[in-house]
Amino acid sequence: YFGFLTLGIFISLIFWMIFFTLGFFGKNQILSNSISAFIIVASLFVINLLAIYNFEKGIKIRTYDIESDKITKTYKILQVGDIQYGSVSQKYMENVFELAAKQNPDMILFVGDLIDFDFYKEEDFNFLQNISIPIYFINGNHEFYHGKDRIASYLDKLNHVKILNNERAAYNKEIDIIGIDYCTSENQLTNRLEKISLENDKLSILLYHEPKAVEIGVKKGFD
Numbered sequence: 001y002f003g004f005l006t007l008g009i010f011i012s013l014i015f016w017m018i019f020f021t022l023g024f025f026g027k028n029q030i031l032s033n034s035i036s037a038f039i040i041v042a043s044l045f046v047i048n049l050l051a052i053y054n055f056e057k058g059i060k061i062r063t064y065d066i067e068s069d070k071i072t073k074t075y076k077i078l079q080v081g082d083i084q085y086g087s088v089s090q091k092y093m094e095n096v097f098e099l100a101a102k103q104n105p106d107m108i109l110f111v112g113d114l115i116d117f118d119f120y121k122e123e124d125f126n127f128l129q130n131i132s133i134p135i136y137f138i139n140g141n142h143e144f145y146h147g148k149d150r151i152a153s154y155l156d157k158l159n160h161v162k163i164l165n166n167e168r169a170a171y172n173k174e175i176d177i178i179g180i181d182y183c184t185s186e187n188q189l190t191n192r193l194e195k196i197s198l199e200n201d202k203l204s205i206l207l208y209h210e211p212k213a214v215e216i217g218v219k220k221g222f223d
Contacts, residue, residue: 004048011043059099068223070203071174078105084142086117094127101131108133112140112209115151122154135161136169138179140209166192179207189213193220
């Protein structure tokens with residue numbers, strides 16, 4: 001409903017911009033009431049159909065090769081985020097993780113916004129017990145809105161899920177994964193990054209929900 005409403009407002013704004021532009025040149029009689037109604041309704045219908053199609057056609061997996069002298073073997077790391085369960089169904093959430101697991105990664109990095117409503121239950125995430133791949137999880141702004149302590153209490157019961165709340169996790173002695181909890185300001189994020197100490201001989205991966213203060217992470221020495 002939110003997407004439908006947003007697109008409706010967007011289309012209406014464009015229409016009125018055209019209408020007043022035509023009026024400026026004395027041509028807005030071109031758009032009669034019936035023509036105007038048809039344009040708005042048809043545009044809303046077509047654009048929403050395209051949006052639904054774009055959502056339903058599935059997730060595209062993008063692959064990047066990253067080289068580093070700090071590691072001695074090849075790792076496959078899968079990153080996913082912004083599922084926003086609540087805006088999407090539980091089945092959709094399960095399908096995303098199933099697709100992630102099918103890639104046979106060494107680890108899954110979940111970079112926030114697993115949930116997007118207040119009515120989730122512990123059993124909604126029981127399907128994660130069937131995934132044996134290590135999952136490193138950080139909070140996004142939607143966890144911040146909808147009870148990050150509650151979702152953390154559910155995920156903490158899963159042995160292979162590690163919540164990184166301004167914490168570090170070591171993987172196979174060669175990789176350090178540092179997860180920063182969602183911050184309400186860039187200054188807060190900067191202060192948390194400054195408190196992190198890195199081991200220069202390990203490949204360091206920074207997990208944060210939004211692409212803020214990226215340059216600070218680079219200066220800090222994150223790979």
